[in-house]
Amino acid sequence: MRPVPRLLLLMVLAVAVPADAKTTVIDDSGTLPYDAPLVLHWEQLSPRRPVNNRMTGTLTVRVKLHVAPWLRRRGRIHLVLPAQQPGAMNASWSTQGRLLAGRVSSGSRSLVYSGLITTPFIEDVLQLTLEVDGTQLRQLYHVNFRFEMDEE
Amino acid sequence: MSPLRRDTYPRLGGAGLHNARRLARLVLCAALLAPVPDTVCAFTITISNGPPKTVYLQVGVGGFIGQYNTGGTPANNATVNQESVSVAAAAVGNGTAQAMTTDSTVGASSYDGFVRCNVPAQLYIGGFYRTPGLGATGSATVTAIVPAVLVDTGGDTLSFAQISWTTGGNGDSGAEPFPAGTFSAGVVQTVGSIAQNQWAESCWTFSYSNTTFPAAGTYAGRVLYTLAAP
Numbered sequence: 001m002r003p004v005p006r007l008l009l010l011m012v013l014a015v016a017v018p019a020d021a022k023t024t025v026i027d028d029s030g031t032l033p034y035d036a037p038l039v040l041h042w043e044q045l046s047p048r049r050p051v052n053n054r055m056t057g058t059l060t061v062r063v064k065l066h067v068a069p070w071l072r073r074r075g076r077i078h079l080v081l082p083a084q085q086p087g088a089m090n091a092s093w094s095t096q097g098r099l100l101a102g103r104v105s106s107g108s109r110s111l112v113y114s115g116l117i118t119t120p121f122i123e124d125v126l127q128l129t130l131e132v133d134g135t136q137l138r139q140l141y142h143v144n145f146r147f148e149m150d151e152e
Numbered sequence: 153m154s155p156l157r158r159d160t161y162p163r164l165g166g167a168g169l170h171n172a173r174r175l176a177r178l179v180l181c182a183a184l185l186a187p188v189p190d191t192v193c194a195f196t197i198t199i200s201n202g203p204p205k206t207v208y209l210q211v212g213v214g215g216f217i218g219q220y221n222t223g224g225t226p227a228n229n230a231t232v233n234q235e236s237v238s239v240a241a242a243a244v245g246n247g248t249a250q251a252m253t254t255d256s257t258v259g260a261s262s263y264d265g266f267v268r269c270n271v272p273a274q275l276y277i278g279g280f281y282r283t284p285g286l287g288a289t290g291s292a293t294v295t296a297i298v299p300a301v302l303v304d305t306g307g308d309t310l311s312f313a314q315i316s317w318t319t320g321g322n323g324d325s326g327a328e329p330f331p332a333g334t335f336s337a338g339v340v341q342t343v344g345s346i347a348q349n350q351w352a353e354s355c356w357t358f359s360y361s362n363t364t365f366p367a368a369g370t371y372a373g374r375v376l377y378t379l380a381a382p
Contacts, residue, residue, distance in 0.1 A: 031195040038197045042206070042282060053349055055284065061195065086199075130197060135349070137284035139200070146194035 026077065026147040030064030030121070035142070038130060055134040061126045063099065065147055068120035074152040076114045077122070081145055083107035086136040089143065091128060098124035109148065206282035207292055207346075209379035212256035212275055220263045220280075220351065232374070235275060235315075235358045245365040252315070252358035261353055268321040269355035277330050278353030279379055281346040290382045291345040294330065297376040300338030304369030312337040312373060314361045321355035330354035335375070346379070 038059050044052040065077065081091050081104045092103040095112075099122070104110040113122065130143065208226040210216065212233030218224025233256040243250070253272035261268045262278060269276045281292035301309035316334040329352035330344030346352040 025194070028195055033195075035196045035198060038199050040199055040284075057199070059197070063195075128197070130199065132199065134284040137200070141199050143197045143199055144194045145197070 022151045024069075024149045024151070026149050027066035028063065028147050030066065032062045032064075036061065040130075040132060040134070040137075042134065043131075053134045054131055055137065056129060056131045058127060058129040061093075061128050063122075063124050063126055063147075065122040066120070067117050067122050067149065070117040070149060070151065071120060072117065074116050076150040076152065077112050078109040078148045078150065079104060079112050079145060080109040080148055081106050081143075084141075084144060086138070086141050087133060088136075089133075090131040091145070092131075093126040093128045095124045095126055098122060099126070112147070205381045207279065207379050207381050209277075209279035209294065209377065210258075210262060211277045211377045212254060213258050214262055214276075214278070216262040219261075219265050224262070233275070237360050239360065239362060241368075243362070245362060247361075247363050249316075249359040250362050252360055254358075263351050263353065266323065268323070268353060270322070274321065274355035274357050276353065276355055277344070277377075278351070279346055280351045281348060281379075281381055283348050283381060291347050292379055292381040293342055294344040294346070294377060294379050295340050296335070296343045297340050297378065298335045298337060299373045299375070302371035302373035304367070304371045306367065306369055308367040308369055308371070310364070310366045310371045312375075314364065315358060316361060317356040317358045319354045319356055321353070324354070328354045330356065343377070 036059050038057040040055040040057040043054045043056050067075070067077075077099075079091075079093075079102070081089065083106050087106075089106040090103065091105075092101075094101045099112040102110040102112060208216070210229075213229055213231040215227040215229030216224055217227050233254055235252045235254050237250045237252040239250050251273065254275045255272070256275055257271055258276045259267050259269040259271040259274070261276075268278075277294075279292075279294075298312050301311055303309055312335040314335075317332055319328045319330055319332045328344075329346060331354075333341070333343060335341070344352070344354070
């Protein structure tokens with residue numbers, strides 16, 4: 001690789017992450033269950049027209065976010081549903097108030113907290129509903145979520 | 153790096169300087185990419201195509217509570233409907249097919265209530281097949297377990313192959329999911345199919361071919377229809 005293109009590559013990488021925005025994945029290893037099985041069922045049992053092939057399921061997730069690194073600082077926490085198999089998905093959740101309820105589609109994220117971090121851990125209980133295109137389900141899938149911290 | 157490239161773009165400085173620059177570049181790239189690492193910390197939900205496949209079949213009177221398009225739900229119904237015909241003595245064996253009629257009162261589709269079949273001339277057959285995974289497992293198949301013969305109280309018999317049916321209902325167009333046919337005596341025969349995640353229905357009109365001279369009597373036999381998902 002020539003020296004000049006190498007510099008350009010570094011510049012491109014540099015501009016991709018603005019200097020004032022720092023996003024960090026939050027340690028949520030205290031979340032239970034951490035690898036939860038979810039039973040899906042048809043949203044529409046019989047295939048009425050227009051045919052709705054979505055499958056959905058709801059489970060309870062006890063979220064525990066380790067936010068000690070940002071203690072006494074302001075931050076914005078997002079729940080991320082990365083684009084992954086089995087394709088397009090939607091997740092929605094209700095909370096007990098510590099975090100914000102919301103909805104997210106695969107490949108995007110949704111704000112669940114904004115403000116001062118006052119405790120080492122943020123905990124809440126989410127009723128998480130996942131919606132998947134049933135025609136895409138061919139095997140067992142591990143759907144990954146993550147929480148991201150945007151420091152203000 | 154090929155010898156040609158090495159000759160064309162000679163490095164500035166010695167190998168040590170090159171390695172230091174390379175290390176610095178890697179560190180810089182790592183620092184730039186580090187803010188959003190891979191899903192090291194991420195809870196996971198395991199989903200599968202575990203929910204059981206769902207099938208529903210109705211031949212004649214069914215068990216659906218309500219209608220599909222108004223949130224109805226499938227249920228069981230133990231009713232066994234009859235198709236019958238009385239052949240006048242003068243007409244027995246004359247080769248003129250005799251139309252049969254059903255005791256089923258169901259002409260309306262359980263799908264949306266549309267009057268698909270004209271009772272008692274037509275027998276309603278309909279159902280659906282629900283399965284995850286498009287195109288992975290084919291269609292659900294409806295088979296008929298056909299006895300060899302119909303029997304009267306005196307033990308006289310009449311072949312089931314004497315009975316045929318045509319298909320079609322009000323407002324139908326295109327191929328029917330449950331096509332016309334003739335019973336194959338004493339075998340299990342396929343009488344239709346339902347594609348994945350679809351509702352299918354037809355109306356059957358049965359007839360007795362009337363080409364034999366059986367002894368006088370009332371002949372009866374039962375055909376069992378089964379919907380099987382792969």
